[in-house]
Amino acid sequence: MRRSLDYLFKFSAGLAAIFLVAIALLILASSLGRFVGIAVHDANELAGFSLAAGTFLALGPALRAGTHIRVLIVLSHLKGGLRRGIESITLAAASFLGGYFAYWMAVLAEESFSYGDTSPGVLAFPLWIPQAAMAFGLIVFTIAMLEALFDVARGRQPGFASRETSELTE
DSSP, rough: OOHHHHHHHHHHHHHHHHHHHHHHHHEEEHHHHHHHTTTTTHHHHHHHHHHHHHHHHHHHHHHHOOOOOOOTTTGGGGHHHHHHHHHHHHHHHHHHHHHHHHHHHHHHHHHHHTTOOOSSSSOOBTTTHHHHHHHHHHHHHHHHHHHHHHHHHTTOOOOTHHHOOOOOOO
16 A cells, blocks of 8 residues: 555656646746747746646645644654644544545536636636646645554554654754
């Protein structure tokens, strides 16, 4: 199961990287276009869509790698079963919220697809594409939260915890 999750998180991170490269290429094309007098229509809008998609696709891999920001003010003072209980509650709540947002983002993407919603710019870009990427990113994030929840519930250290403890000791 872990190997399948490894592939899922690598795939999501790879897609996020593709969208980040797309941002760089769009901004570069827009800048070069201005320099030579060629209009690159809706480059800023497409870069914004790429930013949203890339950000959401990176949420799960970032959490799992321990690079997602977590506030440990309370947890750093707790030990043993109490810490595991509080962390389980917060991970369960975060998993619920992630799943809730993923569901509604998927509904929004499906509605945009069925209605043929497009962006208001010159290119009329289909809105379901960035919305579907955001929904997939939220699904992967929810899976990362659930994986951490199951690890904590079983008394194991979640994947992000080893990096956090090394940063606390530095």
